[in-house]
Amino acid sequence: MKRRFENLLDTASRSRLLVVACVLGLVSLALMSWSLFDQGWIPVMMAMSVGQGIGTLSFGLFLLVVIIDLRRATFRPSIPVQASRKEDR
Amino acid sequence: MHVAPLSWIALTCAVVAAVIMLLYLVYRPPLDGKTKGFLALGLGVLPIMTALIGNVEGLRATEHQAFCGSCHTMDLHIADANDPDSMGLAAIHSRTKMFGDRSCYVCHKDYGMYGYTLTKLGGMGHVYYFLTDFAWEDADETLSRVHIARPFRNDNCMQCHSTSGRIWNGVPDHQGLLEDLRTGQTSCASAGCHGYAHPFSKPPEEEASPEAEARLGQGVASPEGT
Numbered sequence: 657m658k659r660r661f662e663n664l665l666d667t668a669s670r671s672r673l674l675v676v677a678c679v680l681g682l683v684s685l686a687l688m689s690w691s692l693f694d695q696g697w698i699p700v701m702m703a704m705s706v707g708q709g710i711g712t713l714s715f716g717l718f719l720l721v722v723i724i725d726l727r728r729a730t731f732r733p734s735i736p737v738q739a740s741r742k743e744d745r
Numbered sequence: 746m747h748v749a750p751l752s753w754i755a756l757t758c759a760v761v762a763a764v765i766m767l768l769y770l771v772y773r774p775p776l777d778g779k780t781k782g783f784l785a786l787g788l789g790v791l792p793i794m795t796a797l798i799g800n801v802e803g804l805r806a807t808e809h810q811a812f813c814g815s816c817h818t819m820d821l822h823i824a825d826a827n828d829p830d831s832m833g834l835a836a837i838h839s840r841t842k843m844f845g846d847r848s849c850y851v852c853h854k855d856y857g858m859y860g861y862t863l864t865k866l867g868g869m870g871h872v873y874y875f876l877t878d879f880a881w882e883d884a885d886e887t888l889s890r891v892h893i894a895r896p897f898r899n900d901n902c903m904q905c906h907s908t909s910g911r912i913w914n915g916v917p918d919h920q921g922l923l924e925d926l927r928t929g930q931t932s933c934a935s936a937g938c939h940g941y942a943h944p945f946s947k948p949p950e951e952e953a954s955p956e957a958e959a960r961l962g963q964g965v966a967s968p969e970g971t
Contacts (some may be wrong), residue, residue, distance in 0.1 A: 670776060674784065678766040681788050685759045688792075688799045692752040695806035696815030697872065704803050711792050718788040722781070 670721045677717035684711030749805070755798035762791035807868065808850040810839075816875050818891055820884040823849075825945050834934055834942040843905070852942070853893075856904055870894065888946055897942065899929045906933075 687707030691699040748756070765787030774780045806812050814823035825831050826839040826848055839848040855863040879887045906913065908927060913919055918938070925931040934942050941947050 671773065674776075675770060677784075677788055678770050681766050681792060682763055685763050685792060685795060688795050689756060689759045691799055691803055691806075692748060692756055695803075695809070695812055697812060698815070700803045700806055700812065701872065703799050707799075708796050711796060715789050715792065718784060721776075725776075725781075 665720075665724050665727055668720070668724060670724055673717050673721050673724075677714045677721070680710050680714035680717070684708070684714060749802055751798055752802050755795045755802070758791040758794040758798075762787045762795070765791075804865075807865070808847050810846050810849055813849040816871070816879075817884050818875065818879045818882075818887045819849075821888060821945065822943050825943060831945075832940075833944045834939055852901055854901075856900060867894065889948075891946070896929075897932060897934050899926055899931075899933050902933045903927070 684707045687699075688703045688711070691703035691707070693699075765783050769780070769784060769787070810823055810826070813819050822835070825833055826835040828836055829840070831837075835848060835852070838844045838852065844851050850864075853864075854860060855867070857863065879891070908914075908919070908923065914923075919926065922931050926933065931938070933939055936947075
């Protein structure tokens with residue numbers, strides 16, 4: 657499971673993930689907005705269960721993209737190593 | 746269709762979030778910090794705002810008759826509660842401002858410490874029964890089978906009628922049955938006392954006795970001094 661997740665982090669396409677996240681986000685917003693106009697049991701329950709579930713999934717995919725970015729990023733120290741050594745001496 | 750003021754904030758958040766997502770889908774800008782910042786708003790902050798406000802408004806909506814009446818099995822109950830000529834307890838109470846549009850909830854909610862949660866869990870039970878049993882039948886067909894999950898508790902009546910007022914205690918039946926009423930052994934909403942809350946739903950043999958009808962007609966059920 658863990659290896660599969662790491663494999664996903666290494667190979668997944670960020671733009672494709674974001675497209676899926678946006679589509680899911682639009683669906684969830686539509687469900688949540690429906691309940692603001694029609695307050696029968698179906699819209700209200702759909703908004704508070706399915707709508708929010710899909711919305712959470714959408715936000716989770718965005719966070720996945722952020723994690724992928726962080727894994728692929730190369731971090732450079734803000735103070736050059738050479739300079740800091742000179743100061744230490 | 747009525748949209749509550751708070752809902753407009755949720756709706757604005759939803760529209761802005763949708764615009765951000767649509768712009769990303771159409772233009773597919775490079776994934777730099779600025780794009781990710783906008784997407785964090787569109788996929789995170791704004792939908793979460795919509796969901797939070799939606800929860801508040803959604804839970805508030807569950808307290809209104811329109812919500813309870815959105816299942817067709819409750820059509821007759823709602824119609825009776827809003828009938829100005831009906832003398833059932835539900836109708837009498839629904840005519841007052843304290844109950845009004847929220848009469849189903851005010852009478853049937855659980856007033857205990859975890860009352861709100863328990864009431865909502867009970868409501869999920871209603872959804873289950875509706876989907877598995879009543880959904881495909883007409884309201885008339887289901888009427889004889891729809892019944893309250895637990896006997897109606899006098900505690901709920903006693904949220905308003907304290908049973909300690911002088912006029913209330915002046916009624917001989919109240920005096921004689923005081924302990925039974927307070928402990929719930931005798932139901933206020935029974936055929937021999939104030940009659941059923943939804944009398945139309947009961948078979949004729951369970952309707953209130955003529956004596957009880959006469960008492961109701963004399964205005965003994967008046968809430969003053971209770």
